[in-house]
Amino acid sequence: MRILHTGDWHVGKKLGRIDRSDECERVLAELVQAAHTAEADLVVVAGDLFDRALPPFVSLRLVLTTLVDLASTGAKVVAIAGNHDSSDLFEVLAPYLEPVGISLVHKPLRAEQGGVRTIPSRDGKSAARVACFPFLHEAQVVDFMDPSEEWFKSYADRVRRIASYYADWMVAHAERNIVDILAGHFMVHGAVPSGSERKLHIGEAYMATSGALPPAFHYGALGHIHQCQRAPGASAEAWYSGSLMQLDFGEAGQEKFCLLVDVTPQRTRVEQVPLTAGRDLIKVEDTLESLRARADELGDGILDVGVLTDGPSPGLADQVRDFLPNALHVRAVYERAATEQVDREGMSLDDLYADYVRRSSGAAPSQDLMLAFKELRDQVGVAL
Numbered sequence: 580m581r582i583l584h585t586g587d588w589h590v591g592k593k594l595g596r597i598d599r600s601d602e603c604e605r606v607l608a609e610l611v612q613a614a615h616t617a618e619a620d621l622v623v624v625a626g627d628l629f630d631r632a633l634p635p636f637v638s639l640r641l642v643l644t645t646l647v648d649l650a651s652t653g654a655k656v657v658a659i660a661g662n663h664d665s666s667d668l669f670e671v672l673a674p675y676l677e678p679v680g681i682s683l684v685h686k687p688l689r690a691e692q693g694g695v696r697t698i699p700s701r702d703g704k705s706a707a708r709v710a711c712f713p714f715l716h717e718a719q720v721v722d723f724m725d726p727s728e729e730w731f732k733s734y735a736d737r738v739r740r741i742a743s744y745y746a747d748w749m750v751a752h753a754e755r756n757i758v759d760i761l762a763g764h765f766m767v768h769g770a771v772p773s774g775s776e777r778k779l780h781i782g783e784a785y786m787a788t789s790g791a792l793p794p795a796f797h798y799g800a801l802g803h804i805h806q807c808q809r810a811p812g813a814s815a816e817a818w819y820s821g822s823l824m825q826l827d828f829g830e831a832g833q834e835k836f837c838l839l840v841d842v843t844p845q846r847t848r849v850e851q852v853p854l855t856a857g858r859d860l861i862k863v864e865d866t867l868e869s870l871r872a873r874a875d876e877l878g879d880g881i882l883d884v885g886v887l888t889d890g891p892s893p894g895l896a897d898q899v900r901d902f903l904p905n906a907l908h909v910r911a912v913y914e915r916a917a918t919e920q921v922d923r924e925g926m927s928l929d930d931l932y933a934d935y936v937r938r939s940s941g942a943a944p945s946q947d948l949m950l951a952f953k954e955l956r957d958q959v960g961v962a963l
Contacts, residue, residue, distance in 0.1 A: 580700050580707045580758050583614045583654065584838040586625030586802030587822040588645075589663065591638035594827055594860075595907045597881060600637060605856040606823045607645045610837055613852050615652040617839050620700045621707055622654045625802030625820065626661025626714060626764030633665065643672075650680040655698045657682045660713040661764045661802055662777060669713075684711035687741055689723045690748040705756040707842075710745035710796070712738075712763035714803070717784060738765055738787040746795035758797040758842045761815070767791060769811035770804045770819060774829030792817045797842050798849075805829075807836045807851060816847040824857025828883050828908075831860040864912060867898065874902045881905050885912040891940050893948070915941025929953060 590603055614622055628642050649656050658681070660669045669685035676683055688694035688711070699706045715721070717734055721741060732740075742761060749759045765787045766772070789812030792799045799817025801810055807821035820838045825831060836851040861877060863870070864885035884899055886892070888911045896909040923931060932952050936944040944952075 580698075580705055580842050581617060581620050582707065582760070582798070582800070582840040582842060583610075583617060583619040583622045584625065584800040584818065584820045584840055585610060585622065585823070586764070586800075586820050587627045587661070587805055588624070588642070589627055589630040589822060589826055590642050591634050592630035592826055594881060597907060599824075599858075600641070602824065602856070602858055604641060606835075606854055607641065608648075609854055609856045610823065611645065611648045611652065613837055613839075613854075614649050614654055617852075618701065619652070619654040619839070621698045621709070622649045622656045623709065623760065623762050623800040624656065624658035625762055625800050626659050627663045627802060628658060628661070629664050631663060632668070634668075643676075646676065646681050647679060653701060655680045655682070657684070657696055657698065657709050657711065657762060659684045659711050659762050659764055659802075660686070662714040662716075664714075666713065682711075684713055686713055686719070687711075687715065687721045687723075690745060695745065695748065705758070705843075707758050707760050708749060709760045709762050710742075710749065712741060712745070712761060712765070714764040715741070734785055735768075735787050735791070738791045742791045743793055746793035750795050756844070758844060759795060760842075761792065761796045761799045761817070762801075763791075763799065764802045765791065766803050767801070767810045767813065767817075771806055771808060773805040773822075773826075773833065775805055775822075775827040776803065789813050797844065798840055798847050800838075800840075806833055807838070809849075816849065818849055823854055825860040828860050828862060831862050831883070867895075870899065871902050877903065877905075879905065881907055883908045885910055888913050890942050891945075893945065913941070928956065 629638060646656055660666045666685040669683045673683040682696050694711055696709045697706055698709060715738060766785060768786050768788050792810060792813040792815045794814035796815040799810060799813060799815050801817055801819045804819040805822040808819050810817035818838055821835060824835055825833055835854045835857060837854060839850040839852050841848045859880040861880040862883045866887045882903055882905050884906045886895055890913050892911050895911055899906050899909045921934060933944050
């Protein structure tokens with residue numbers, strides 16, 4: 580079987596004031612071309628197709644179009660819900676996409692009720708059985724788990740138990756020329772996050788151990804972590820495909836891939852296929868003059884700019900964007916004097932604001948800044 584493994588599309592995600600819809604569309608087209616070129620038998624999308632549970636229509640259209648385009652390459656498509664996706668939306672859409680070769684799985688299900696999908700190869704000589712393990716919320720009830728025995732254990736124990744259920748089912752129903760795949764959306768302990776993942780679902784409370792990947796699986800197609808990497812300590816060959824493009828500055832400098840996986844019952848070979856249509860996110864720090872000289876070098880990248888200065892510099896962002904129009908964040912970088920804590924009880928609004936500026940910038944507010952604050956206060960009618 581030849582499998583194209585992808586995930587963490589996060590369609591609809593913006594970066595500050597920058598709408599990246601066109602960029603996302605180009606990357607997804609690149610993904611479809613990769614599936615076409617590879618003549619993949621199966622495309623696994625390991626969750627987080629959307630960036631939010633209720634996506635805008637333009638994002639919904641792009642995801643559905645991409646899924647249909649992937650299926651039109653001759654591959655079958657299996658997509659599971661991630662922590663950013665709506666399981667209800669997946670459940671509603673599933674019956675309309677199934678006839679065109681696209682399986683959406685909204686929650687962990689019994690193997691015989693859709694939790695395991697059997698996908699034949701193009702030539703019909705082999706097949707993959709895909710155990711589908713969408714994101715498990717901490718309080719989510721899984722029908723085939725015994726709540727009296729299992730539901731009061733740790734999150735890691737529950738993830739391991741569900742994965743073991745699928746592995747045991749596959750062993751009990753072993754067939755020749757069948758490869759067993761786990762498609763999961765969870766974090767394995769030791770995996771390296773980018774910092775752009777949703778922090779609520781990355782901490783210890785949502786951490787699974789490497790034991791969540793039993794050796795019965797020939798490959799684990801994982802999502803949730805945005806940096807492409809092999810799942811650490813796993814008994815089975817298992818990878819995170821990572822996000823399709825650098826989603827925020829926690830991913831600056833990362834190369835992006837989809838994974839082409841050739842798998843037989845005897846061996847698994849994983850190839851990283853570069854995805855290059857996304858714009859680079861670049862962190863840069865230099866003097867104003869040096870940044871101006873480097874403008875051509877920084878090209879079309881989206882920038883996080885630190886300007887080396889002697890202190891606060893009003894209007895700095897406008898100066899930088901005159902020659903670096905793609906500068907999303909601009910901040911002055913200078914040595915900040917330590918500020919002592921003061922008792923703010925009974926302080927006037929003007930004094931409170933001045934104290935805030937001193938603590939946040941490390942320097943006293945300028946006369947012009949305080950004058951602007953007072954004019955704004957007068958306009959909105961806020962009393963001292």
